[in-house]
Amino acid sequence: MTDRPDLSTLPSYKAPKRSLFSARKLALMASVVAGLGAATYGFSPSHNPADLFTTPAHAQVNNEVKKVQQPVGFADIVERVKPSVISVKVNIREKVAKDDSNNNDDSPFQPGSPMERFFRRFGGPDGLPPGLRGGPRGGGVVTGQGSGFFISADGFAVTNNHVVDGADKVEVTTDDGKTYSAKVIGTDPRTDLALIKVEGGSNFQFAKLSETKPRIGDWVLAVGNPFGLGGTVTAGIVSASGRDIGNGPYDDFIQIDAPVNKGNSGGPAFDVSGEVMGVNTAIYSPSGGSVGIAFSIPAQTVKSVVAQLKDKGAVSRGWIGVQIQPVTSDIADSLGMKKAEGALVAEPQANGPAAKAGIESGDVITAVNGEPVKDARELARTIGGLAPGNAVKLNVLHKGQDKTVNLTLGQLPNNLEAKADTDKSDKGNSSRGTDVPKLGLTVAPANSVAGAGKDGVVVTEVDPKSAAAERGFKEGDVILEVAGKSVGTAGEVRDAITAARNDSKNSVLMRVKSGGSSRFVAVPLAKG
Structure with a gap:
């Protein structure tokens, strides 16, 4: 084998400058050579051209990078939690009316209403609510189906109330295909939750209820x-x-x-x-x-409801005895509030905790035990989440002044549905009434109209193009208060409106009785 010459002793060599043509020619030759190499190697999807110039160490690093960059799936989580999820099958013996195949007793909305059409339950027999599935006419046993999950190893499980409501028999099928009998421990229709207990097992895999509130985007x-x-x-x-x-x-x-x-x-x-x-x-x-x-x-x-169902088979909720409504921007302006927050008391119920504590119509409940109340729904949830008998402190805006009210919660009655007033106003016995300018209302003293009661003024006519019509006023409504003052004549209504306009109010707040319930309505005031 011939020894290589020692080039270190040779004089340094300076390469001549190549012309643009020479550089392009060399680049073209390089690309041709690379193309021939690729054709000779025969690249396939399993061979990366970069691998030709990668050492084994580099290949190992690249493989590790590929592993890291793979999409993260949910397989590990699913494998861990899926055994806690169960199938809930029920038998319901019910009587089906002859022409009642379209009735949906399971739905919380009126049949045929937009809410009923858009929001559908997804439990029930054959995956449909009872009223949408058909069934044996004249009575019989129908089968319902839903899901649930274990919350303890001894067989307590959570499902929806509408899945087991009215069930005569409940069966549970676990993820491994085993079937068990179960009984209903308790239900809560208001939150649509139910607690059941599986019989014949004591070592079920169960799921844990989260302690943290999820964030949007999780x-x-x-x-x-x-x-x-x-x-x-x-x-x-x-x-x-x-x-x-x-x-x-x-x-x-x-x-x-x-x-x-x-x-x-x-x-x-x-x-x-x-x-x-x-x-x-x-x-x-x-x-x-x-x-x-x-x-x-x-x-x-779920935690709070299930705890009560397990303890006593039912849920008892705190109650202060008020009819409430949201504080709109118009109502806030009428009351001189900076923000449209809190819950407006439309009417305290007679002998209820709120009435006994001095809360009146028109008051705004702004906080419970120091925690701000955002709206009427939040007040209902907060009070409902407290146990009857608890003492609570309410912050209340009363006639423009902040005050604190202490009261003891009662227990929410099972049926709080207000009965509609069946008395009809006898328009034939009343005068046409007196116009209330710029509101589009014609009113008459309530005591002059049969069936309207003795307090307030009754609406005898509404201009269909008026602001009052837009706010839902209709004939027969009784206006009890305007701007916090009781009214009994059209003149008193005008005076209250004039006072509100002089106070630079953009709207005037009225307490209106319609049927058997009261509400507050903020009516915009015309300028001038």
Whole structure:
């Protein structure tokens, strides 16, 4: 083998400057050579051209980078939590009226109403609410289906009230296909939650309710076991919180965009820690199928309700005895409030805790035990979350002055539905009334109209193009107060309006009795 010459002793060599043509020629030759090399090697999807110039050490580093960059899935979480999710099957013996196939007793909304059409339950027999599934006419046994999840190893499980409501028999199928009998421990229709107890087992895998409130944008996994066919999983994010879907005064739903399947009613919504952030209860469904908008009961609500159901089989809620309504911007302006916050007392119920403590119509409850009250719904949830008999401190705006009221909570009655006043105003026995300028109302003393009562002025005519008509005034309504002052004649109404205008108010607040209930209405004042 010939030895190589020692080049270090040679004089340094300076390369001549190449012309632009030479540089381009060299680049072209390099590309041709590279092309021939690629053709000779025969690249395929499994061979990266960069691998030709990578050492084994570099290849190992690249493989590690590829592993890190792979999308993170939910398989590990699902594998851990899915065994806690169950299928809940019920038998309901019910009587079905002959022409009642379109009745939806399960729905919290009026049949045929927009809310009933758009918000549909996704539990019930065959994944549909009872009124939408049909059934044996004239009576019989129908089968219901939903989901749930264990909350303890000894077989306590959570599902929806509307899944087990009226059930004569409850069966549970676990993720491994085993079937158990179960009994209903207690239900709470107001939050649509139910607690059941599985019999014949003592070592069930269970899920933990989350201690933290989810944030908008957090990942969520909706898991169910519909129809006993095995668990299903869909993923999405939390898209909103504190949603009111018209289900009741305690609505505080988490909105998720995971496409929840029918039959998953009562199933859990998990966070990425594998804890239950909510119980799936309703879907937004214009067409009857999932469009990727669902609503879950928050874990904090589930905790408090389940604890009472387990302890005494029912839920008792605090009650102060007031009819409340939101504080709108017009109402806030009428009351001289800087912000439209708090809950406006439309009417305290006779002999209720609030009435006994001196709270009056027109008062605004702004805080409970030092915690600000955002709106009327928040007041209802806060008071309802406290136990009857507890002492509470209310901050109240009374006739423009802040004051503190202490009272003891009563227990929320089972039926708080106000009965409508069946007395009809006898327009034939009344005069046409007196116009109230610039409001579009004609009124007469209530004691001059049969059936209108003795207090206030009764509305005998409403201009359909007026501000009063826009605010919902109708013939037969009784105006009891204007700007905080009781009225009995059209003149007193005019005087109160003039005083409000002189105080530079943009609207005037009226307490109006319609049917059997009262409400406050802020009517804009015309300028001049």
